[in-house]
Amino acid sequence: xRPGKMLREVLRTGLKKPVTVLYPKxxxxxxxxxxxxxxxxxxxCIGCKxxxxxxxxxxxxxxxxxxxxxxxxxxxxxxxxCAQCVDSCLKKALEYTKEVExxxxxxxxxxxxxxxxxxxxxxxxxx
Amino acid sequence: xxxxxxxxxxxIGPQHPALKEPESFSVALRGEKILGVDIRLGxxxxxxxxxxxxxxxxxxxxLIERVCGICSHSHSTCxxxxxxxxxxxxVPRRALYIRTLVAELERIHSHLxxxxxxxxxxxxxxxxxxxxxxxxxxxxxxxxLTGNRVNYGINTIGGVRRDISSIQIQETLKxxxxxxxxxxxxxxxxxxxxxxxKRLSGVGVLSYEDSLHxxxxxxxxxxxxxxxxxxxxxxxxxxxxxxxxVITDTGADVYARTIVRLKELxxxxxxxxxxxxxxxxxxxxxxxxxxxxxxxxxxxxxxxxGEDVHYVxxxxxxxxxxxxxxxxxxxxxxxxxxxxxxxFLADMPIVIAAIDPCFSCTDRLVSxxxxxxxxxxxxxxxxxxxxxxxxxxxxxxxxxxxxxxQERLSK
Ligand code: SF4
Ligand code: SF4
Numbered sequence: 001x002r003p004g005k006m007l008r009e010v011l012r013t014g015l016k017k018p019v020t021v022l023y024p025k026x027x028x029x030x031x032x033x034x035x036x037x038x039x040x041x042x043x044x045c046i047g048c049k050x051x052x053x054x055x056x057x058x059x060x061x062x063x064x065x066x067x068x069x070x071x072x073x074x075x076x077x078x079x080x081x082c083a084q085c086v087d088s089c090l091k092k093a094l095e096y097t098k099e100v101e102x103x104x105x106x107x108x109x110x111x112x113x114x115x116x117x118x119x120x121x122x123x124x125x126x127x
Numbered sequence: 128x129x130x131x132x133x134x135x136x137x138x139i140g141p142q143h144p145a146l147k148e149p150e151s152f153s154v155a156l157r158g159e160k161i162l163g164v165d166i167r168l169g170x171x172x173x174x175x176x177x178x179x180x181x182x183x184x185x186x187x188x189x190l191i192e193r194v195c196g197i198c199s200h201s202h203s204t205c206x207x208x209x210x211x212x213x214x215x216x217x218v219p220r221r222a223l224y225i226r227t228l229v230a231e232l233e234r235i236h237s238h239l240x241x242x243x244x245x246x247x248x249x250x251x252x253x254x255x256x257x258x259x260x261x262x263x264x265x266x267x268x269x270x271x272l273t274g275n276r277v278n279y280g281i282n283t284i285g286g287v288r289r290d291i292s293s294i295q296i297q298e299t300l301k302x303x304x305x306x307x308x309x310x311x312x313x314x315x316x317x318x319x320x321x322x323x324x325k326r327l328s329g330v331g332v333l334s335y336e337d338s339l340h341x342x343x344x345x346x347x348x349x350x351x352x353x354x355x356x357x358x359x360x361x362x363x364x365x366x367x368x369x370x371x372x373v374i375t376d377t378g379a380d381v382y383a384r385t386i387v388r389l390k391e392l393x394x395x396x397x398x399x400x401x402x403x404x405x406x407x408x409x410x411x412x413x414x415x416x417x418x419x420x421x422x423x424x425x426x427x428x429x430x431x432x433g434e435d436v437h438y439v440x441x442x443x444x445x446x447x448x449x450x451x452x453x454x455x456x457x458x459x460x461x462x463x464x465x466x467x468x469x470x471f472l473a474d475m476p477i478v479i480a481a482i483d484p485c486f487s488c489t490d491r492l493v494s495x496x497x498x499x500x501x502x503x504x505x506x507x508x509x510x511x512x513x514x515x516x517x518x519x520x521x522x523x524x525x526x527x528x529x530x531x532x533q534e535r536l537s538k
Contacts (some may be wrong), residue, residue: 004255009312013257027372031267031290033274054187082189082280087288 016070022044030098035083037099040072040114044093051085051094060085076102134162141170145476148486152475159471164464171487184210184284184419185401187447189449190280193438194452195488197240200226200233201430202437202452202488203282209426210447215421220365220407222286227364228299228402229273229281235306236265237431238388238395242313245385248477248482249326254316261309268302271295286412296403301527303396310392317389327382331466331478334379335477341462344444344455345433346391347482348384349375357429369401381481388472430455432483454488 021028030036038060047070049062058076065071072094086094104110140151149170155162175194179187192203204226211218240263246254266276273279274289281287291299317323333343336350348355356373374390423440430474433455440449459482466478489509505513515525 001129001321001324002319004318006257006321009255009257021390029269031274034270035274035280054183054185056189080189080277080278082276082278084185084189087283088185 006048030100034098034100035081035096037076037081037096037097037102038072038074038083038085039092039097040074041095042070042072042114044091045070045072045089046087046091046093048090050090052089054084054088055081056080056084070114071113071114073111076104077107130335132157137396139475141167142359150486154467156472159473161467161470161472161475162469166460166464168460168486168490171490173487173490176450176452176491177221181446183445184447185416187450188282188284189278189280191450191452192280192282194454195485196277197485198233198432198435198488199278200281201428201435202230202454204230204364204437205426205428205430205435206450206452207282207284208428209424209437210419210441211415212424212426213422213439213441214284214416216284216285216413216415219410219413221290221409222411223365224402224406225287225289225411226282227323227366228268228291228399229279230364231267232265232272232299233401233403234396234431235392236262236269237483237507238392239265241388241431241480242385244480244483245327245381245477248480249322251322251326254323258313261306264302264306264309268299271298272443283412283415285415285444286410289312290411291406296406300400300403301356303399307393307396308389310389314389314393317385324382325384327380327385327477328378328468329380329382330474331381331384331481332379333466335377337379337465338379338462341465342458343433343462343482344458345430345444345483346384347433347459347462349373350387351379352377355434357427357434361493362425363428365402369398371398371401380476392528401466404506408466418443419445419447432456432485433458436484451481452488452491454485455490456482456484457491460489465525480535 002107014047020040027062045062047062047064047068051060051072052058052062057078057080063071063073081096086096102110135156137154137156138151139154140146141149151167151170153165153167175190176189182190188203189205191206192199194202213293235430238281239258243255243258243262246252246258269279270276272295273281273289281289302414312356331349333341333347335352338353343351343353344355352375352497354375359373371394373389373395376387378386419441421441421443423438426435426437426439428435435455436451436453438449439447442448463479463484467475471492494532517527518525
């Protein structure tokens with residue numbers, strides 16, 4: 001038995017520089033497949049709503065905004081960033097990004113809408 | 128003043144600074160000695176099983192994954208195995224290897240986490256700091272392979288969601304070398320450091336017979352000499368094709384549990400290396416139907432804390448009819464009562480911590496008995512009235528609040 005066996009380790013580490021970085025000034029790289037804020041590509045969406053069906057938290061809602069035009073309303077407060085919707089979408093209209101700084105003081109700002117560019121002659125048909 | 132020869136009861140929890148989760152212990156003491164402990168769970172019931180019935184299998188995957196933050200992969204794999212069995216899916220071998228790989232990485236991070244917590248409970252915070260520093264190595268690997276540090280989301284019905292590249296294999300192997308070196312140091316530390324040996328030896332003893340009697344699982348049972356490990360007894364994923372040893376110890380105390388976990392880490396490195404070396408080529412998923420045919424299945428899985436059991440019953444729709452989760456802590460918690468008897472109060476934190484409890488994951492159902500009717504089932508209204516009565520007896524009046532609520536609801 002040896003008391004204080006960790007002492008050497010402690011002393012050695014004491015000479016090293018800290019590994020923590022000064023966030024937000026410095027930022028660490030995120031892993032390759034990090035699942036952050038979603039991105040919606042309206043041109044690709046065909047409105048099949050599979051993403052809506054599979055979302056575990058009902059965070060995503062697809063609305064038709066014109067003929068063959070869809071927008072995605074995503075509640076970032078509800079989303080658990082599982083990216084199931086990305087997997088479910090057969091048209092690859094959804095993708096995840098590495099955007100993580102999503103905190104908001106106003107809960108309303110967490111509800112984001114990725115709109116299709118509404119052509120001037122078409123109107124919103126549903127919400 | 129209190130007479131030390133008299134029996135004295137102290138409640139610990141449900142809210143207590145020393146507890147990380149809400150659970151309640153009522154400890155009967157004489158002086159410093161514990162005469163008996165009553166453990167009460169049920170403060171963190173989240174209704175996950177019921178919620179599973181309301182959601183589709185795909186949605187359930189993410190819900191089940193959140194039964195536990197530490198062994199999320201354990202629960203999700205256990206659940207998915209049951210679903211795949213009912214659906215009769217042949218999961219590709221590559222997917223099974225990746226599942227095994229993530230499972231072992233999870234065990235590594237969980238055991239290192241435990242070592243730190245154990246150090247903290249015995250006042251050896253230096254150990255906590257260093258093990259948790261080293262744990263970051265495996266957390267980074269998990270994040271690299273799956274995308275996120277916790278709730279990896281790697282599983283899907285019929286396979287896994289992400290493949291691994293050769294660069295990731297190299298990185299993981301490098302990390303394993305580093306971790307192995309560190310673990311060797313911790314084993315040496317465990318075998319030599321006076322603080323650890325003196326504080327943990329002879330504490331929380333659970334004999335071989337008692338371990339069987341109380342149906343202990345995981346490292347808790349193995350430290351009492353019970354050679355029980357689902358990975359060996361009922362191989363799932365790719366464990367059948369991998370060689371590793373089941374670590375046991377005959378010490379039967381907290382010290383033995385520490386040593387078992389440390390040695391298990393070494394086995395995990397072995398398994399990870401084999402998984403990466405023998406990783407078969409091929410697809411990582413098979414197409415899974417949305418509607419699962421009627422049937423039932425029971426799935427077992429060796430989580431870092433012991434055997435995890437999931438039961439799934441399907442009825443041919445896209446939602447399960449019944450899901451049952453038995454987390455390993457439920458199997459071990461009975462033994463804790465026994466381990467604490469006739470021990471000192473000061474041993475309580477480390478003895479409880481030694482089973483690596485996860486009380487929130489364990490919390491499933493509380494059965495309420497209607498005393499008037501002697502029935503097992505209480506209606507919603509009866510439960511509501513009972514709760515109001517219970518609180519008003521203790522001086523809390525919910526009448527006004529209730530009225531307000533009713534007004535709101537009727538609007
Ligand atoms: S699954 Fe894809 S194509 Fe279908 S509605 Fe969702 S985003 Fe659009
Ligand atoms: S990432 Fe998950 S929770 Fe978020 S919108 Fe997609 S499916 Fe829903």
